[in-house]
Structures are given as C-alpha cells and as structure tokens.
Amino acid sequence: RTLIVPRPGRDEAVKAEVNRRLAVINTRLAADSCTLSLAGAPYDHEHHKADEYPVTLPDVNKGRHMRWMLFGILLLIPAINLSSMTRSRLRRRVSEIGIRRAFGCTRGRIVADILAENFVITLAGGLLGLLLCIGFGALLFDAIYSTGRWTHYAMPSTLSAGALFDWTLGAYALLFCFILNLISTGVPALRASRINPVEAINQNK
Numbered sequence: 759r760t761l762i763v764p765r766p767g768r769d770e771a772v773k774a775e776v777n778r779r780l781a782v783i784n785t786r787l788a789a790d791s792c793t794l795s796l797a798g799a800p801y802d803h804e805h806h807k808a809d810e811y812p813v814t815l816p817d818v819n820k821g822r823h824m825r826w827m828l829f830g831i832l833l834l835i836p837a838i839n840l841s842s843m844t845r846s847r848l849r850r851r852v853s854e855i856g857i858r859r860a861f862g863c864t865r866g867r868i869v870a871d872i873l874a875e876n877f878v879i880t881l882a883g884g885l886l887g888l889l890l891c892i893g894f895g896a897l898l899f900d901a902i903y904s905t906g907r908w909t910h911y912a913m914p915s916t917l918s919a920g921a922l923f924d925w926t927l928g929a930y931a932l933l934f935c936f937i938l939n940l941i942s943t944g945v946p947a948l949r950a951s952r953i954n955p956v957e958a959i960n961q962n963k
Contacts, residue, residue: 762800769802776800833934841942844876848950856955865951872947873940880939884932892923 764772776796783794798805798815808816848855855868 773800829931829934833931833938837935837938837942840876840880840939841946844872844943845946848872848946852950852953855950856953856957859951859953859955865948868951869944869947872950873943876943877936877939880935884935888923888928 762772776799780794780796787794797812801812801816804818804821805812805816808818808821858868859865
C-alpha cells in the first residue's frame with residue numbers, strides 16, 4: 759500500500775499520472791492478454807474508508823448520508839434541550855418582561871434582546887465544548903489514531919490541526935446551530951413578548 763499526501767489542488771494531477779503509468783503497464787501486458795485494474799484507484803480518504811478492499815470505485819453516498827443523519831441527531835438533541843431551557847428561563851422572567859413592556863419597550867426589542875442573550879450563551883458553550891474536544895483529542899491522540907491492524911508497519915502518528923478540526927464541517931455545524939438557536943429561542947421569545955404587561959407583573963411564575 760502507498761499513502762500519498764499531495765499538495766493542495768494536486769489530487770487530479772496525481773490520479774492522471776497514475777492512470778498514465780497504468781496505461782503503459784497495460785500496453786506491455788497486452789502481449790500476454792492480461793490487464794491490470796486498480797478499480798478506480800488512487801482513492802482519497804473518504805473512498806478508502808468506504809471500502810477497504812474494493813473491486814470497483816467505492817460508493818461514498820451511503821457513508822455521507824449516515825454521517826449527516828448522525829450529525830443531525832447530535833445537533834437536534836441539544837436544540838430540544840435549549841428550547842426547554844429557554845422556555846423555563848422566560849417563565850421566571852415574565853415579570854421583568856412585563857415591566858419593560860410597561861415602560862414602553864417594543865416587542866421587537868424584547869425578542870432581539872432575548873435572541874442576542876441566548877446566542878452569546880450558545881456561542882460561549884460551543885467554544886468551551888470545542889476547546890475541550892481539541893484538548894481531549896490532543897491528549898488521547900495516540901490512543902485513538904495509533905491503533906489498527908497495520909499500525910506495526912506504519913510510521914508513528916503525528917498530530918496536526920486538520921486531524922483535530924475540520925473547518926468546513928465546523929462552519930456547517932455553526933450555521934446549523936445558529937438556525938436552531940433562532941427557532942428554539944425565537945418562538946418562546948415571541949410568546950413572551952405578547953404577554954399583557956399587567957398580567958406579567960402580577961404573575962408569580
């Protein structure tokens with residue numbers, strides 16, 4: 759097996775060179791009525807993980823669907839918890855919202871303040887979780903990435919920023935969390951802003 763780490767943007771050049779040399783080899787093998795097939799190789803990491811011993815180009819769509827489903831579940835559960843926490847917090851602040859409404863604060867301003875406050879809390883929690891993940895990943899890197907059937911044949915694993923964090927995936931997760939934050943906080947905030955000021959001030963809970 760050969761593992762190649764090309765420079766950025768050179769993947770297609772590597773594949774073209776492999777196919778060129780494969781064509782030369784097959785020209786020589788034609789005299790013996792033989793053909794060498796690489797089953798679509800060389801593969802990138804995603805295709806290689808889809809099928810370790812492929813006979814054709816591996817299908818990565820199934821793996822992608824499974825990953826997106828897993829990511830959706832992992833993000834949906836915190837969104838449900840966030841919505842419940844927001845509703846509970848707003849119930850305790852009904853009197854405060856009523857007083858602000860009585861002093862002329864608009865519904866839009868109340869909703870905007872609640873969304874901004876919740877977004878800051880969400881962002882702080884996300885950054886803390888990211889730092890903890892990177893820290894544990896760095897501390898347990900050898901235990902996670904240096905095990906496997908071919909470890910004793912390979913060079914020691916090295917730590918890199920790309921191994922700990924995928925910026926593209928992180929950007930999608932941040933966008934998804936922002937949308938969920940708007941949905942899970944916006945609905946309770948709208949309901950809270952519509953409470954009658956007098957009833958809100960006299961309400962105990």
